[in-house]
Amino acid sequence: MSAALPVRDPIRVSWERSHASQVDVDRPAPKYFDRIDRETTLMRAARPVIDALSSELTNEPVCIILTDAKGVVLDRRGGDPSLLRRLDSVDLAPGFRYAESEVGTNGIGTALEVGGPILIHGPEHYNDKLRMFSCAGAPITHPVTGGLLGVLDITTQARNSNSILLSFAKLAARRIHERVVEEANALDHALLSDYYAACRHSGGPVLALGDEVFMMNAYAQARFDAVDQAALIDRTRDARGGTKPLVILTDLPSGTTARLAYRPTFLGDTLAGGVIQIKEQRPPARSQQPARAPLVPGTTGSSAVWQHVTQEMLDACRRSEWLIADGEPGAGKLSLLRAVRRHVSPDRRLAVLDPAVTGDDLPAEARAELESGSDLIIRRANLLTGEVLYGLTDVLQSVRDGAIAGDAWVALTLPADRSEIADQLLAFFPRTVEVPPLRHHLEDIPALVRSLLAKAGVSGLTFSTTTMNQLMRLPWAGNITHLRAALTAVAKRRRSGVVELADLPPECRATTRRQLTPIEALERDAIVDALSMYDGDKQAAAAALGMSRATIYRKIRDYGIVT
Template sequence: MGAAQPVRDPIRVSWERSHASQVDVDRPAPKYFDRIDRETTLMRAARPVIDALSSELHNEPVCIILTDAKGVVLDRRGGDPSLLRRLDSVDLAPGFQYVESAVGTNGIGTALEVGGPIQIDGAEHYNGKLRMFSCAGATITHPVTGGLLGVLDITTQAKNSNSILLSFAKLAARRIHDRVVEEANALDHALLSDYYAACRHSGGPVLALGDEVFMMNAYAQARFDAIDQAALIDRTRDARGGTKPLVFITDLPSGMTARLAYRPTFLGDTLAGGVIQIKEQRAPIRNPQVARAALIPGTTGTSAVWQHVTQELLEACGRSEWLIANGEAGTGKLSMLRAVRRHVAPERRLAVLDPEAMAEDLLTEARAELESGADLIIRRAHLLTGEVLDGLTELLQNVRDGAIGSDAWIALTLPADRSEIADELLAFFPRTIEVPPLRHHVEDVPALVRSLLAKAGINGLAFSPATMNQLMRLPWAGNITHLRAVLAAIARRRRSGVVELADLPPECRATTRRQLTAIEALERDAIVDALSTYDGDKKAAAGALGMSRATIYRKIREYGIVT
């Protein structure tokens, strides 16, 4: 960079990262995000702190800048008109992302990279346009999780720089951190109050869940065994973060069906968590003489949850009861219906129709199939609309009246939210059976892996215990379809031998339960690839990616990457 005096080590390393990221030395190019969430924990805690500081610094040549953990500017306060014009000229304004990889060495992005406070003075900036400024950034972390929340940055013109900038930034960051602690305590207190009230009034099993809190009352612990408790805890993930009351039904491994009623808890306008009251809708089958569901060709799974669903389908199909199979995409609804119906009535032909593929021809095909004596499955029935829906309703009534296909068995598949189906169609189907997502029966993953590989004609692959355990830890957002795609990706790279952790796609080397953004997924994959390339050497992987060791360690923890 042609510096006239020695450069501090942190600055030199930051310049190297900036160079590796091909940052433009003449013009900063921060990415812009047009939507900023202003009701996060960080924003609520920071607002009064920044209000107070900015009032003290009114018209002073100092600007207070708050960013999130990704370096996106959330708030900018204070500063005289001349300083604000200069900041605008380099896009250091709300919505712009001031990370090192985009704008080079700076108080915000470099603080994020080193994971702690740092001051960048004038010529220490990598980008020429930023050398008119001096800035000091201090990171803000969550008091409970230790996770990074954002950066508090103090920026001034380079000619006004002094060592107090960094002290000022650290003090402001500490005040924000303290307010996060206060809010966390207040939110926990509000949730605890609602939890105790529910325990007193319900007299039954009660759960409470917040960001960092999970509680289960003594009644729930006594009523449900360890396996059912684990299933309940896993099922509550679907309610976590919900801002509206929610009621959902779940089948437990014991055979019991439970009704879970979730009600959110608020502190003012802030969600503190929620309380779930549980009611048993059917007693568990405890008789050891009761036979397990038969192993049906075309289905794979021996877990209690999967066996329970199989048994329900067998009973319904055995009575030729029209039914709806609902559940998340990729759970195997159609495969289950096909397999069980063919097991119960192998002599009958089974037709499958899809509104998305057939459009207006669906009615004609459905009538023809029913008149020929076939049974019928209509998948993705929530897509039925308009004249097709009206015509199908009339056709089903004709079947009920015995005008055509009087002995036909008919089923629908629907996504997890069945509220989209028309009431007039729902009236024909007295039974709804929920096919559980894969995350609710992960003990079936080994059997599913063997079955899916066999169906794909891949017979030479085996999975090490560590690899299989990792597959069973994943959330499988796309369920069985997702697992099939992962196995196909593995098979493209290895057709035989033992699959080790390093052979898994990057997405399977991380166990974070939250939904990643596209940028985060790319970053996770890059880190996994680098770790694989350098045999788990974090220092070498960090160097190849142009990030510090502190950053790569933080990212590994954040994404739950297995090393």
């Protein structure tokens, strides 16, 4: 980089970020992503704008480039053959990511970093190969959230550089933004129309949810108290974004069992959101508190949801009713089955078999366990196929016929999506109990934390109120297993005293509810670690990471990082 030439401050800072990111100064090396979603809000809004502009620029030495919020090129239009060949030579093409951290100073990545429009003249590029171009990038933001959707970039050869490029890019970005507004208004109108129709026809509680919209009618607000409302809102996350009708049964803290019937709303082929009608399956008794399940050693949880599922299993076990426990991985299906069965039948041996471990020997092992007088749990029954499935079916039929162990109790565990399971196997199990994910009984987390630490032999740790509240705000995608892993990470760093926010793993200091990509998760963790290192000083953390202050503030908000 030539130090003799005067450099604008934004460019100098961008070079410093590029240097800190160890960008190759000789050749750009953008990463390639082979999957591009063509039906995003940004793509739908940008397509007609880019169509119109590119039709006017055919064979002109100017190229229109659209990227997403990560700098991945989504579309490239216009440009004469010579310019397109040059762009291909540096991989400035659909699928490649032109983030500043990968290719250095450029109109796309630098616009994303500074959070505003910028023109990069040829010599201002950090990478030598990019100095043959001049490019102007203008960010496109969401009209409701203000979040970045992407960048509209205008690129030409350096000898054609002109300040009009930036005006052109800003004008195109503004047109796309306006179309995003129009679509958002149209989608919201479609959702609102379905919501009002449902309110008129149902006469009961109704919810509506879109990307940026959540509505609850007056009947729902009057019928459910604040705690039940919070549980309902949390349960709707399982329906959000769904394109097919869905029915969800959920137990609310009050003891009511609610039936949530979700129906999606479309505007043409575009999902606008969905409307949920709620019916109460079993209203709570008004004169007394809901009955509580007895304390079962080996289980932890006093919430109404957890008490209800425990009671269901107790009832089935006391009747020696064979059952299926389904639920998300890590929700505690096997632990709950074991604890409840041992509580009901403490003198009987309980065997657990897993198709992934026993393989073809599972039917023979199941028969041997049952003949020896054991009860039986088969984990991950969705993995049973072929001869193993037929062999197990024969064993279970022998139990039913009284040929072997006629008094045996058998249970299966299945994942929450109830993966394919043969009808002939399902016929043996008249009862299915859904074990709720941890996010549906977050009030049990304090007790779970104490229990999991005790089981791990950690006795000297307590959690501050702020830290515990943070744990109770997290989605816990891996459920109780996920919580156990987080506590193990805490215990590796601290074995006594009070656990504060800074002691939690990075993922536990962010509250984003969407599923992060591996790259996003690494970025989130790096930001959390930098903030911890500099005692929450965002400017110092941004400098250490090679980010602008605007970028780190945006990412803190996007990832829900607690500072």
